[in-house]
Amino acid sequence: MSISMSSASLPVFKVMLGNLKHFLEKAQAFAQARKCDPAALTQYRLAPDMLPFTRQVLIACDAARLGVSRISGVETPKFEDTETTFDELKARIDKTLSWLASVPPDKLDGTEDKEVTFPVGRDATRTMKAEAYLKHWVLPNFYFHVTTAYAILRHNGVDLGKADYLSGAR
Amino acid sequence: MSISMSSASLPVFKVMLGNLKHFLEKAQAFAQARKCDPAALTQYRLAPDMLPFTRQVLIACDAARLGVSRISGVETPKFEDTETTFDELKARIDKTLSWLASVPPDKLDGTEDKEVTFPVGRDATRTMKAEAYLKHWVLPNFYFHVTTAYAILRHNGVDLGKADYLSGAR
Numbered sequence: 001m002s003i004s005m006s007s008a009s010l011p012v013f014k015v016m017l018g019n020l021k022h023f024l025e026k027a028q029a030f031a032q033a034r035k036c037d038p039a040a041l042t043q044y045r046l047a048p049d050m051l052p053f054t055r056q057v058l059i060a061c062d063a064a065r066l067g068v069s070r071i072s073g074v075e076t077p078k079f080e081d082t083e084t085t086f087d088e089l090k091a092r093i094d095k096t097l098s099w100l101a102s103v104p105p106d107k108l109d110g111t112e113d114k115e116v117t118f119p120v121g122r123d124a125t126r127t128m129k130a131e132a133y134l135k136h137w138v139l140p141n142f143y144f145h146v147t148t149a150y151a152i153l154r155h156n157g158v159d160l161g162k163a164d165y166l167s168g169a170r
Numbered sequence: 171m172s173i174s175m176s177s178a179s180l181p182v183f184k185v186m187l188g189n190l191k192h193f194l195e196k197a198q199a200f201a202q203a204r205k206c207d208p209a210a211l212t213q214y215r216l217a218p219d220m221l222p223f224t225r226q227v228l229i230a231c232d233a234a235r236l237g238v239s240r241i242s243g244v245e246t247p248k249f250e251d252t253e254t255t256f257d258e259l260k261a262r263i264d265k266t267l268s269w270l271a272s273v274p275p276d277k278l279d280g281t282e283d284k285e286v287t288f289p290v291g292r293d294a295t296r297t298m299k300a301e302a303y304l305k306h307w308v309l310p311n312f313y314f315h316v317t318t319a320y321a322i323l324r325h326n327g328v329d330l331g332k333a334d335y336l337s338g339a340r
């Protein structure tokens with residue numbers, strides 16, 4: 001009768017990364033139907049000093065993966081962030097989902113009071129207890145990048161709605 | 171050593187609604203400095219069929235308030251959604267924060283398996299257990315509207331960054 005660290009993280013990331021992949025499918029279909037350069041979407045930024053769509057997707061993936069790795073202590077490989085196309089971004093989501101599925105939930109459970117140190121910006125680190133880190137850092141950051149990816153596509157006319165955001169292709 | 175329903179909801183909403191209010195402060199200062207009509211920001215939409223900034227703020231407030239009300243069983247007044255100015259939107263956030271602060275955490279704790287029925291669209295309802303409702307409906311919806319409000323302001327040149335999103339004025 002209480003929420004475990006694994007249930008507050010793994011299923012949330014699984015559902016929302018699946019939904020993010022669904023946005024990519026719709027964006028790819030949009031670019032094909034309009035015969036436009038997919039890079040017009042993948043490189044789009046909502047402001048000149050915001051990150052482009054590709055990076056929103058990569059950071060959403062890594063917010064989940066690196067957050068779970070730091071909390072659980074399960075090591076995760078370094079990914080090189082070379083993805084540029086919709087297919088490559090979808091593959092990155094799949095790799096992320098596979099890695100998340102490989103993490104034993106019991107490595108996350110019971111970590112609430114564990115101290116987690118993580119990088120903030122280029123030269124600094126911050127330390128938070130794992131429960132606070134998940135609720136006040138990893139999850140808001142993850143949702144920020146998923147929603148910003150959605151907003152970039154919507155702003156460019158891709159046919160998405162709240163149901164796609166909450167429920168993906170289901 | 172596990173996450174309670176109250177701790178997974180109340181402090182998250184408190185922090186992020188405070189940060190949302192901080193976005194409004196910055197947007198208001200931006201409009202004053204540029205001598206532009208505040209409505210250019212408050213009525214802005216990222217797509218013609220997306221909701222304007224004002225509604226993103228109101229829905230973020232209500233995602234938190236109505237979610238907590240449905241889970242806890244604590245009644246909440248109906249608000250009329252008449253806010254149009256930055257000052258009115260900030261007051262709506264304050265009213266929401268005051269109401270959330272009045273909810274006894276023990277009304278939320280232990281509700282994980284309680285069935286919650288909530289409206290979906292105009293004519294339908296959906297029922298989920300409270301833990302799933304919080305993690306897979308209320309929180310993603312809440313973050314969606316906070317982030318979209320942020321994205322609208324950023325797209326229009328308001329000086330905001332990730333630190334404002336995660337930490338507000340702190």
